[in-house]
Amino acid sequence: MSQIEIEINLNLKLGVKESKTILESLTPDNVNLPENLEIVMYNRRDSLIIKIKAIDSIETVTNTIDEILNHISLAKKVISNNDRS
Amino acid sequence: MKCLGIESTAHTFSCSIVSNEENNKILSEARSIYKPPEGSGIHPRDASRNHMNNAEKILRIVFEQANVSIKDIDIVAYSAGPGLGPCLRVGAVVARAIASFYNKPIVPINHAVGHVELGIMLTGANNPLVLLVSGGHTMILIFSNKRWRIFGETLDITIGQLFDQFGRSIGLSSPCGNMIEKFAKLSDKYIQMPIIIKGNDVSFSGLLTRAKSIVSKNSILKNETKQEKINEVCFSLQETAFAMLTETVERGMSFTGKKEVLIVGGVSANQRLLEMLEKATERQNGRLYKCPYNYAGDNGAQIAWTGIMDYISTKRVITVENTFVRQGWRINTVDINWRN
Numbered sequence: 001m002s003q004i005e006i007e008i009n010l011n012l013k014l015g016v017k018e019s020k021t022i023l024e025s026l027t028p029d030n031v032n033l034p035e036n037l038e039i040v041m042y043n044r045r046d047s048l049i050i051k052i053k054a055i056d057s058i059e060t061v062t063n064t065i066d067e068i069l070n071h072i073s074l075a076k077k078v079i080s081n082n083d084r085s
Numbered sequence: 086m087k088c089l090g091i092e093s094t095a096h097t098f099s100c101s102i103v104s105n106e107e108n109n110k111i112l113s114e115a116r117s118i119y120k121p122p123e124g125s126g127i128h129p130r131d132a133s134r135n136h137m138n139n140a141e142k143i144l145r146i147v148f149e150q151a152n153v154s155i156k157d158i159d160i161v162a163y164s165a166g167p168g169l170g171p172c173l174r175v176g177a178v179v180a181r182a183i184a185s186f187y188n189k190p191i192v193p194i195n196h197a198v199g200h201v202e203l204g205i206m207l208t209g210a211n212n213p214l215v216l217l218v219s220g221g222h223t224m225i226l227i228f229s230n231k232r233w234r235i236f237g238e239t240l241d242i243t244i245g246q247l248f249d250q251f252g253r254s255i256g257l258s259s260p261c262g263n264m265i266e267k268f269a270k271l272s273d274k275y276i277q278m279p280i281i282i283k284g285n286d287v288s289f290s291g292l293l294t295r296a297k298s299i300v301s302k303n304s305i306l307k308n309e310t311k312q313e314k315i316n317e318v319c320f321s322l323q324e325t326a327f328a329m330l331t332e333t334v335e336r337g338m339s340f341t342g343k344k345e346v347l348i349v350g351g352v353s354a355n356q357r358l359l360e361m362l363e364k365a366t367e368r369q370n371g372r373l374y375k376c377p378y379n380y381a382g383d384n385g386a387q388i389a390w391t392g393i394m395d396y397i398s399t400k401r402v403i404t405v406e407n408t409f410v411r412q413g414w415r416i417n418t419v420d421i422n423w424r425n
Contacts, residue, residue, distance in 0.1 A: 031409075
């Protein structure tokens, strides 16, 4: 049976400083990933680029995207609260 | 120096601002505790969602309570393990975002070290034998040669897991320790239970099996009689498990010659355990130091305080990119540079 290859690219325009902060907040956890999963994250100007590749595991991809997007939203909320500055 | 501490190892998401100025002060502390449905255990992803949904609110509360702004914060510390992966990652993301955006030093802290060090700070104990009892830990610790060494520990489940797993089997929701203590107070009838102590280590899984089997054999009883039986089992479970812990603590005191015992962790809120340890330490001409009730369970202050101690003693600067979470981070692998 042939394998299913899944590739998802996300391009999030967050602002220069914000996307750098979010990249730094998320990348340290991209370790010890399963063999069939690959995550690449980097900044391009004011954007955060995320590439997720997986083989034969749609559930892994959906769970990974879910966690990544939730973490981005969390980090964004934490740094956009002006009360603390 | 002021430190923002972030705790998120399991049920609890907590933040705290602690200062080492003016006699070490906890300026603020707030927490959100995930409650699983009745009869269910903690689901790491559900708990992490609770943490994500409450993180911003908890942060806002601690800054307001302490009446400080981010400019007043010198360092950010977070619990890097041991704990549940999805939960640990929430705390780490919050800490990294603040450290990166506001350009603050970041300090990863071992959660168990945090329990011990905050307990010492709050009680004034000097060089104690430590009993760490919670959902994640059951260990007896002594400080030697720059590390907290494990003198004895559980060989299988922790005391908190014993109570939670038994509690869930009778329909309670985790954490179940409070309800088990409440039921235990309603009985004084002891049912024989297995006591397993090997050297300085303990084992609770046989005790759990025995407690569950007694309740299941009596499941046909009518409501009132059934509750009476549950009370008897809770009483017997507590008496047996706490006798095992007290025995090993007393052995530890006798072996090391230590006269101070410090109890920390969520289960240290149990009055019966404290009563038994008081008697044991008295027998050894020692003194029991109890972590204050509010700080017995998981809290951000344990992380903030240990963050200050670690940062001052090592001046170690970790870049945000090099921070980590370690689900199985053992306390006896952490260098404690601030203690002789």
